[in-house]
Structure formats: C-alpha cells, structure tokens
Amino acid sequence: MQCDYFDAGVCRSCTWMGQAYDAQVATKQARCEELLAPWPGIAWLPPLTSPESGFRNKAKMVVGGTVEAPTLGILDPAGHGIDLRGCGLHEPDLAAALPVLAELVTRAAVPPYDVPTRRGELKHLIVTRSPEGGLMVRFVLRSTEAVPRIRKQLPWLAERLPLVVVSVNLQPEHKAVLEGEREEVLLGDTLRMRTGAVDLHLRPQGFFQTNTHVGAALYRQVEDWADELAPASVWDLYCGVGGFALHLARPGRSVLGVEVSVEAVASARTSAAGLPDVSFVAADATSWALAQETGPDLVVVNPPRRGIGADLAGWLEGSGVPHVVYSSCNAVTLVRDLEAMPSYRPTRARLLDMFPQTAHFEVVTLLERTGVT
Incomplete structure (x- = not known):
C-alpha cells in the first residue's frame, strides 16, 4: 500500500507502510509461532488476511x-x-x-x-x-x-x-x-453491525472490532471450534457487545456473557432479544468468575492488551473447565497467561491480521485441559 501522508513524513502511525503485504503477514505468523514455541504440536490454521487498505470501519x-x-x-x-x-x-x-x-x-x-x-x-x-x-x-x-x-x-x-x-x-x-x-x-439508538447471520447492536460507547471482514472471520472460527466441541454451557468473558456469545448461541445451549461496560451489556441484551438461553451480566470478568462455584463446558476470553491476569488465569487453572478459547490482541500477554495455566495446552491456533500496515495482530487459540501440572 502506498500512502502520500507516510511518504511526506506527516503521519507515521502505520509503521509497516511500504512493506509488501505478504511479507507483513509472514513476519506476524513467525512471531506468533516463536512466542508459542514452548507448547509444541499446535495445529496452525492458515493466516486470515485482510484487504491491505479500506478496511477500517x-x-x-x-x-x-x-x-x-x-x-x-x-x-x-x-x-x-x-x-x-x-x-x-x-x-x-x-x-x-x-x-x-x-x-x-x-x-x-x-x-x-x-x-x-x-x-x-x-x-x-x-x-x-x-x-x-x-x-x-x-x-x-x-x-x-x-x-x-x-x-x-x-x-x-x-x-x-x-x-x-x-x-x-x-x-x-x-x-x-x-x-x-x-x-x-x-x-x-444503536448501529446494527451484521456479521454473518448475527445482528450486533452497537451503542455509542460500545466496542466493535474495527476490521469488519476479519472480525466476522474471528467469530466464524470460534463458532466452528465450539460446534465441534458441542458444549452445553458457555461463558463469554470480556464479551463486549456480545459478539462471541451470540455467535455461539444454539438451542439447548446456555450462553452467558460478562462485560464491565454497562453500555456494551445493554447492546448485547438488545441483540439477544428472543434468545431464551442467552444472558449477559454487567460486571468485572475476573471478580465475577472468582465468585462462581462451578464453571461451564467452554470459556471464551477476549481480554484487552493486558491479558486476563494472574487471578483469572488461576481461577481457570483450578476450575476443571475442559476447554478455553483465548482471543488475544497481544500475544506476549497471552503467553504469560498460558504459563499461569499449566493444565491447559493450546492445540489449535490462527493468526488474524486485524491491523495491516502495523506490527499488531490478533491470534485465537483453542486450549484443552490435559491434567498435567
């Protein structure tokens, strides 16, 4: 991608501007694999790429x-x-x-x-x-x-x-x-953000992925993994406007989303109207999880760049939850959190290039409890 602002030196926000896009993706993939190398045997799916330009919503x-x-x-x-x-x-x-x-x-x-x-x-x-x-x-x-x-x-x-x-x-x-x-x-009131068969409703202070194409692909990927696992109960922690929760809703499956933003939860509840087994709670994800006596069959976490942190990682480690899907926008904190959960092993992973022209990326991993501590 060529950018006159970058060439003129007036904006250097896109630090990888001018690099071939295939090379950008290859570098990000190599970085992901390097960071997750301590867990051998991960099945890496092909990177999910984005248009080089015109992708920000x-x-x-x-x-x-x-x-x-x-x-x-x-x-x-x-x-x-x-x-x-x-x-x-x-x-x-x-x-x-x-x-x-x-x-x-x-x-x-x-x-x-x-x-x-x-x-x-x-x-x-x-x-x-x-x-x-x-x-x-x-x-x-x-x-x-x-x-x-x-x-x-x-x-x-x-x-x-x-x-x-x-x-x-x-x-x-x-x-x-x-x-x-x-x-x-x-x-x-709300802006409808349609991703596949799901309508998400975004309020002014709600969060939505800035790359619609890659965001929708991320939801589909987690949907595919969940359909294969067929959990009877799911928690979506750091759920935002309910993207993962609503994509994972199925008849007979209990889905619960937790998000600290009251506005985002209001949006999620609007989107979930008519779905009897989907609910949302406005609370801090860590504090809420630590207050629960038992966990679900599947936990999805989509934390900010700081990761889930030691307290939530420790709760998951001792929870008995058989599978976790971790969607990360910072692979460094993902690794730190994985180190705090030795009973889980990442079995599948995929890079999603949410942010072309920069070093940032999203990586989603499927974690399986192995019983090894």
Missing part, C-alpha cells in the same frame, strides 16, 4: 485547525492539527463522510479544541460505518456549549449522510484521553 479523528478550516486527523508535536481525511485505511464510504463532517464543523461554528492554548470545544470526531452503510457519528466536546448548534444542523447533515446514530460525548479535562464517561444521544 471506524475513524477516530483529532479535530484541529479553525472553525473556518478544521483539520481531521492527528496532531503534530506542537499540538497543531494535521489533516488526514484521505487516509487509505478507512472504508471508502467512511472516508467520503469526513469532508461533510468537516463542513458541519464550520456550519455549526464549533471551535476545534486547541491543545497549546487549551481553548475551543471539539476534540475528536469518532465515526463508525455499519456493513449496510449506516453511520454512527460521535462529537467529543469539552462542554455542552456547542450542542444546540450541532442539533440545529442535524437535518442538513442527514440529507448528506446515512445517519443512524449521532451523539455528543463530554471530555472536559485537558489530557490525552479519547472520550469521557458522559454521553448524550442526539439521534437514534
């Missing part, structure tokens, strides 16, 4: 510049805006929406937040596109001062973009945090 843009000439992109070392509206990682329809949103900033007279002077209102624009083309647009503001003007311009915006959800997030503090806790929805 979400744009997280720092807003800079002025009301008359806003920039959507990143900040330079001095805190001034660099416009990246033409970033080739975004899905084409998502990229096409960014100039319209920049025009809205001008029409609604929303001053971009200026980091050096700590003045202004609009800090970030976060835009997500559904597989069907609908958009969720979130304005991250320092205060509510500009909300009436944004609300007034929504009819104009709706004539130009396929809006499904529009919200305002308040982040009043001067620090490098993408968003705050408070959200005010101006339009709609």
Whole structure:
C-alpha cells in the first residue's frame, strides 16, 4: 500500500507502510509461532488476511485547525492539527463522510479544541460505518456549549449522510484521553453491525472490532471450534457487545456473557432479544468468575492488551473447565497467561491480521485441559 501522508513524513502511525503485504503477514505468523514455541504440536490454521487498505470501519479523528478550516486527523508535536481525511485505511464510504463532517464543523461554528492554548470545544470526531452503510457519528466536546448548534444542523447533515446514530460525548479535562464517561444521544439508538447471520447492536460507547471482514472471520472460527466441541454451557468473558456469545448461541445451549461496560451489556441484551438461553451480566470478568462455584463446558476470553491476569488465569487453572478459547490482541500477554495455566495446552491456533500496515495482530487459540501440572 502506498500512502502520500507516510511518504511526506506527516503521519507515521502505520509503521509497516511500504512493506509488501505478504511479507507483513509472514513476519506476524513467525512471531506468533516463536512466542508459542514452548507448547509444541499446535495445529496452525492458515493466516486470515485482510484487504491491505479500506478496511477500517471506524475513524477516530483529532479535530484541529479553525472553525473556518478544521483539520481531521492527528496532531503534530506542537499540538497543531494535521489533516488526514484521505487516509487509505478507512472504508471508502467512511472516508467520503469526513469532508461533510468537516463542513458541519464550520456550519455549526464549533471551535476545534486547541491543545497549546487549551481553548475551543471539539476534540475528536469518532465515526463508525455499519456493513449496510449506516453511520454512527460521535462529537467529543469539552462542554455542552456547542450542542444546540450541532442539533440545529442535524437535518442538513442527514440529507448528506446515512445517519443512524449521532451523539455528543463530554471530555472536559485537558489530557490525552479519547472520550469521557458522559454521553448524550442526539439521534437514534444503536448501529446494527451484521456479521454473518448475527445482528450486533452497537451503542455509542460500545466496542466493535474495527476490521469488519476479519472480525466476522474471528467469530466464524470460534463458532466452528465450539460446534465441534458441542458444549452445553458457555461463558463469554470480556464479551463486549456480545459478539462471541451470540455467535455461539444454539438451542439447548446456555450462553452467558460478562462485560464491565454497562453500555456494551445493554447492546448485547438488545441483540439477544428472543434468545431464551442467552444472558449477559454487567460486571468485572475476573471478580465475577472468582465468585462462581462451578464453571461451564467452554470459556471464551477476549481480554484487552493486558491479558486476563494472574487471578483469572488461576481461577481457570483450578476450575476443571475442559476447554478455553483465548482471543488475544497481544500475544506476549497471552503467553504469560498460558504459563499461569499449566493444565491447559493450546492445540489449535490462527493468526488474524486485524491491523495491516502495523506490527499488531490478533491470534485465537483453542486450549484443552490435559491434567498435567
């Protein structure tokens, strides 16, 4: 993939830009196998690749510049805006929406937040596109001062973009945090993210994989493994909006998802409407698991980069759960967690290239209890 921003030196976020894509995937696969080498005999499935460009369903843009000439992109070392509206990682329809949103900033007279002077209102624009083309647009503001003007311009915006959800997030503090806790929805409720036969409903503060193609493939892979194992009961820990849980739902199978985000759990419950054996709990995954006396037939974990940690790994080690599926976005912490669970052996694994042009990747492993300690 060729990128004018990278070539000009104005954005180096994609550290592997310019490398042949096949070589990127091969390097990631080699790294995975190196890290998991202490567990010989893993059956590695072929890597699941992504389009090299146009794969991101979400744009997280720092807003800079002025009301008359806003920039959507990143900040330079001095805190001034660099416009990246033409970033080739975004899905084409998502990229096409960014100039319209920049025009809205001008029409609604929303001053971009200026980091050096700590003045202004609009800090970030976060835009997500559904597989069907609908958009969720979130304005991250320092205060509510500009909300009436944004609300007034929504009819104009709706004539130009396929809006499904529009919200305002308040982040009043001067620090490098993408968003705050408070959200005010101006339009709609949830954005439908269809993956295969499952409809997931995304609320403004919910998490969804930023690569729809690879995210759907990840769900299918875990679905295939679970169908082969045929568990009667499943826990989906760190379940987010319920992606794994809803894909693993089957008649007669009890599925329970646990997620600390109340918003994500609300989304998951919306998606699970009509499924009698699927439920969700808003709780810390580790604390909740440690409070349970018995475990299910299968546990799926999809933790953040820090991994599941010693407490949850220790609980799984002593739980008697026969199989665990571990979906990891950080293979280093995956290895650390595996070392804390010596009774489990990874039997199958697959690299999923969720993040082309960077060193990051997802790896999913199927763990089988061996009884060896």
